[in-house]
Amino acid sequence: xxxxxxxxxxxxxxxxxxxxxxxxxxxxxxxxxxxxxxxxxxxxxxxxxxxxxxxxxxxxxxxxxxxxxxxxxxxxxxxxxxxxxxxxxxxxxxxxxxxxxxxxxxxxxxxxxxxxxxxxxxxxxxxxxxxxxxxxxxxxxxxxxxxxxxxxxxxxxxxxxxxxxxxxxxxxxxxxxxxxxxxxxxxxxxxxxxxxxxxxxxxxxxxxxxxxxxxxxxxxxxxxxxxxxxxxxxxxxxxxxxxxxxxxxxxxxxxxxxxxxxxxxxxxxxxxxxxxxxxxxxxxxxxxxxxxxxxxxxx
Amino acid sequence: xxxxxxxxxxxxxxxxxxxxxxxxxxxxxxxxxxxxxxxxxxxxxxxxxxxxxxxxxxxxxxxxxxxxxxxxxxxxxxxxxxxxxxxxxxxxxxxxxxxxxxxxxxxxxxxxxxxxxxxxxxxxxxxxxxxxxxxxxxxxxxxxxxxxxxxxxxxxxxxxxxxxxxxxxxxxxxxxxxxxxxxxxxxxxxxxxxxxxxxxxxxxxxxxxxxxxxxxxxxxxxxxxxxxxxxxxxxxxxxxxxxxxxxxxxxxxxxxx
Numbered sequence: 001x002x003x004x005x006x007x008x009x010x011x012x013x014x015x016x017x018x019x020x021x022x023x024x025x026x027x028x029x030x031x032x033x034x035x036x037x038x039x040x041x042x043x044x045x046x047x048x049x050x051x052x053x054x055x056x057x058x059x060x061x062x063x064x065x066x067x068x069x070x071x072x073x074x075x076x077x078x079x080x081x082x083x084x085x086x087x088x089x090x091x092x093x094x095x096x097x098x099x100x101x102x103x104x105x106x107x108x109x110x111x112x113x114x115x116x117x118x119x120x121x122x123x124x125x126x127x128x129x130x131x132x133x134x135x136x137x138x139x140x141x142x143x144x145x146x147x148x149x150x151x152x153x154x155x156x157x158x159x160x161x162x163x164x165x166x167x168x169x170x171x172x173x174x175x176x177x178x179x180x181x182x183x184x185x186x187x188x189x190x191x192x193x194x195x196x197x198x199x200x201x202x203x204x205x206x207x208x209x210x211x212x213x214x215x216x217x218x219x220x221x222x223x224x225x226x227x228x229x230x231x232x233x234x235x236x237x238x239x240x241x242x243x244x245x246x247x248x249x250x251x252x253x254x255x256x257x258x259x260x261x262x263x264x265x266x267x268x269x270x271x272x273x274x275x276x277x278x279x280x281x282x283x284x285x286x287x288x289x290x291x292x293x294x295x296x297x298x299x
Numbered sequence: 300x301x302x303x304x305x306x307x308x309x310x311x312x313x314x315x316x317x318x319x320x321x322x323x324x325x326x327x328x329x330x331x332x333x334x335x336x337x338x339x340x341x342x343x344x345x346x347x348x349x350x351x352x353x354x355x356x357x358x359x360x361x362x363x364x365x366x367x368x369x370x371x372x373x374x375x376x377x378x379x380x381x382x383x384x385x386x387x388x389x390x391x392x393x394x395x396x397x398x399x400x401x402x403x404x405x406x407x408x409x410x411x412x413x414x415x416x417x418x419x420x421x422x423x424x425x426x427x428x429x430x431x432x433x434x435x436x437x438x439x440x441x442x443x444x445x446x447x448x449x450x451x452x453x454x455x456x457x458x459x460x461x462x463x464x465x466x467x468x469x470x471x472x473x474x475x476x477x478x479x480x481x482x483x484x485x486x487x488x489x490x491x492x493x494x495x496x497x498x499x500x501x502x503x504x505x506x507x508x509x510x511x512x513x514x515x516x517x518x519x520x521x522x523x524x525x526x527x528x529x530x531x532x533x534x535x536x537x538x539x540x541x542x543x544x545x546x547x548x549x550x551x552x553x554x555x556x
Contacts, residue, residue: 109364187400187462190357191413191469192390201412206403 043272064267080247085222087158100173123167134232152234169218176210216289226251315370318351325351329529340518347524357392393466397478399458401450409450413469436464437490455482
């Protein structure tokens with residue numbers, strides 16, 4: 001008598017597992033579409049009915065609670081988010097790039113391992129702790145050092161955000177550098193290139209896509225950060241003209257105000273419109289980072 | 300007895316050379332000399348220590364974790380360990396790896412890299428060097444119209460000749476070839492072999508090869524490596540016609556390995 005092949009049974013298992021992992025795979029798409037639909041639905045009435053696009057993007061007056069004449073100008077909030085994120089990225093690029101190059105190209109053995117662990121640890125610090133550092137350490141420090149009345153401002157939030165974005169940028173940049181095959185380094189060193197020449201002429205150009213993606217993801221991180229920015233920025237509506245001005249970020253506005261509004265009110269819907277804006281910008285940043293990274297594989 | 304005229308200059312003198320990777324010993328107690336302006340062939344099966352010997356010559360041990368060597372190697376009369384500026388040493392030693400490594404640069408930039416690292420900026424001078432080296436590596440005619448194309452996009456055989464051109468561009472005193480013909484077709488191999496015969500007047504060449512016949516065609520003297528030992532060194536004609544060691548004879552006759 002012929003033996004039954006176990007694969008007759010495993011044919012069903014295979015089909016079942018395939019559908020199961022398929023569900024896992026598309027769940028990401030389902031969630032992202034779900035979130036998008038939810039925030040659009042909540043903000044939709046505001047956008048179509050009462051929103052003045054010009055006011056929203058160019059008017060600095062965000063006065064949603066005014067009884068007589070509420071205005072929803074998000075310009076100051078956009079400027080606040082942009083200035084903090086911009087400063088944070090400017091500060092963190094040299095540090096994280098330097099750290100990534102050191103870890104990937106120069107550090108050896110135990111030093112490298114310890115550094116990697118520490119940097120990953122840095123990435124795991126909760127954002128409220130960073131906000132706390134901004135409030136209780138950076139604030140008096142800035143007041144002392146620069147002789148300004150308030151230390152909760154762009155500088156404070158930018159530095160805190162730079163410290164938060166740096167570990168992520170470092171980790172991704174280091175991955176990009178490590179993805180450059182060692183045989184390139186060996187070949188260039190065999191030609192008598194110094195370690196720094198190898199880094200500059202071979203490794204960095206070969207890793208440029210990954211490095212750009214690292215910077216973009218750092219920008220995305222800074223853009224979406226809420227708690228630390230809320231605590232360190234001063235949270236006052238203001239179009240800044242200097243590093244020491246207090247500002248308010250888009251994210252912080254939503255976090256601080258949403259609990260106080262009546263569900264379905266105009267204010268409530270306006271906050272969701274800010275959410276749509278954030279969603280759209282982070283989506284574009286992440287998509288760009290992804291396309292840039294895919295650029296490497298194609299070439 | 301001497302295996303070469305006594306007047307010749309010793310380019311490399313290895314004494315009791317052992318190479319280790321961590322606890323693994325790849326080569327132990329090798330004694331051999333390489334004379335200036337000769338082609339020195341090294342034959343032997345896999346894992347016999349051939350490549351490890353080459354890796355010592357340009358001090359690759361400094362960027363291979365766990366690799367270290369014992370014994371002394373004199374290069375141009377100076378102990379390899381006494382070269383404090385390793386970059387100067389590596390500039391004087393050209394290496395061609397068994398699998399071609401086209402750097403992710405254009406064909407032109409691949410060959411111009413070493414002169415540029417040295418500080419050459421003038422385009423005219425670089426042009427001359429690039430053309431000369433590509434011609435010598437028998438690649439010029441195939442790539443002269445696409446010098447701007449990525450070097451890593453050339454075919455395997457072309458990339459191998461590109462690495463040879465690159466090694467020549469630093470005008471080395473010593474050229475190390477590690478099984479260069481693995482990825483190259485027989486016709487091109489013959490052309491490169493002709494080039495090597497010409498280059499001999501300008502530099503010393505150490506040729507590690509799996510093809511015993513290639514060593515027979517090219518090498519002035521040949522060493523046979525087996526399981527981390529240098530079994531026998533001698534003038535190529537003697538080694539092939541009258542090997543002193545029976546294992547050498549067995550290998551040459553293709554009875555193992």
